[in-house]
Amino acid sequence: MEASQRSGQTAARYSQVAEAYIDLFGSPEQAVAEDRELIAAWAAQLHGPVLDAGCGPGHWTQFIADGNRPATGVDLVPEFLDFARRTFQQPDFLHADLAHLPFDDEQFSGVLAWYSVIHAAPADLPPILDELARVLQPGGKLLLGFFAGDQLEVFGHQVAPAWYWPPVELGEILEQSGFGVLEGATRTRPAARTHGHLSAHKRA
Structure with a gap:
């Protein structure tokens, strides 16, 4: 199966649970405080347009745009985009695959990929990261959220x-796509999977 087919299947599964997902995760206030603080501090460094890659219901896109910076969200799930467009007025929201973004080279000062590549098979991830690097300005910042583990392995997520x-x-894969890793951390909470994030910049 091709990567585009896999991403399409995942999007279709999210469409089936979109309403419940929005109820659970449709605003930054429903996220843990550490995530809000991290994303706010990351966005404060940026001076130019920001891309929320895999924006879901658009809540982080709006969170970033509230800092008076242009923000665009992209996703493959129509129900998420419909909700985002109804709910948030400032950002733009577009239907797009992360491996084929409809933007010019070096268009964004930052890219947020917050749990948006967790369903990408290892073989499918490098082309996505290459595309995120393509649309970033030299020196532009990437913030990537993911599920951290001691070894690379698949697990049965509720959706896909x-x-x-x-x-x-994961940092080594980022390096191969032209990023330099700046910082990373993991965080554990009771009865939850281990959270990981990596902050990186696009090398000139």
Whole structure:
């Protein structure tokens, strides 16, 4: 099966549960405080348009745009985009595959990919990261959220199969796509999967 077919199947599964997903995760206030603080601090460094890659219901796109910076969200799930367009007025929301973004080279100062590549099979991830690098300005910042694990392995996510990534291994994939990793961390909470994030910049 091709990567585009896999991403289409995942989007179709999210369409089936979109209403419940929005109820659970449709605003930044429903996220943990550490996520809000991290994304706010990351966005504060940026001076130019920001892309929310895999924006879901658009809540993080709006969160970033509230800092008076242009923000665009892209997703493959029509129900998420419909909700975002109804709910948030400031950002733009577009239907797009992360491996084929409808933007010019070096258009954005930052790209947020917050749990938006967790369903990408390891073989499918490098082309997505290459595309995120393409639309970033030299020196532009990437913030990537993911499920962290001791080894690369698939697990049964409620919607579609997803992957645990060791942070070091994921950082190496980022390096191969032209990024330099700046910072990373993991966080554990009771009865929850281990959270990981990596902050990186596009090398000149």
